[in-house]
Amino acid sequence: MTEKLEKLFNMPVSGVYQAYLKKVERKGASESDLVKVIGWLTGFDSKTLKKHVKDGTSLKNFFKSAKLNPKAKLITGTICGVKIQEIEDPLMLKIRYLDKLVDELAKGRPMEKILRSEI
Numbered sequence: 224m225t226e227k228l229e230k231l232f233n234m235p236v237s238g239v240y241q242a243y244l245k246k247v248e249r250k251g252a253s254e255s256d257l258v259k260v261i262g263w264l265t266g267f268d269s270k271t272l273k274k275h276v277k278d279g280t281s282l283k284n285f286f287k288s289a290k291l292n293p294k295a296k297l298i299t300g301t302i303c304g305v306k307i308q309e310i311e312d313p314l315m316l317k318i319r320y321l322d323k324l325v326d327e328l329a330k331g332r333p334m335e336k337i338l339r340s341e342i
Contacts, residue, residue: 232314235279243325250329260324263338264317266290286317294339295320302326 247257258269266289267275275285299307302322310316327337
């Protein structure tokens with residue numbers, strides 16, 4: 224694994240969470256919307272998510288303890304110029320799933336579509 228990937232995987236989820244929160248709030252979404260989206264993907268309730276953020280859990284351990292939503296495989300598209308379907312590293316795929324969901328939230332996409340409810 225490259226040093227760059229290792230650095231990303233060991234990054235505390237708190238930093239990523241704060242960046243996501245700023246992004247969605249800037250676009251008019253709420254923290255509760257963000258918590259709902261992260262919870263949908265990871266299976267974490269609000270309390271568990273906040274504990275991971277507070278404790279500075281690494282992205283690697285955050286996703287290791289997550290129970291990924293079976294509908295996550297329905298998340299497709301491009302994030303950071305890379306097609307999600309082409310990502311081979313399982314942890315990077317989970318991180319990009321989360322990035323994509325947060326992008327959709329920030330763009331004002333309806334929650335039922337973000338959470339793949341209609342499929």
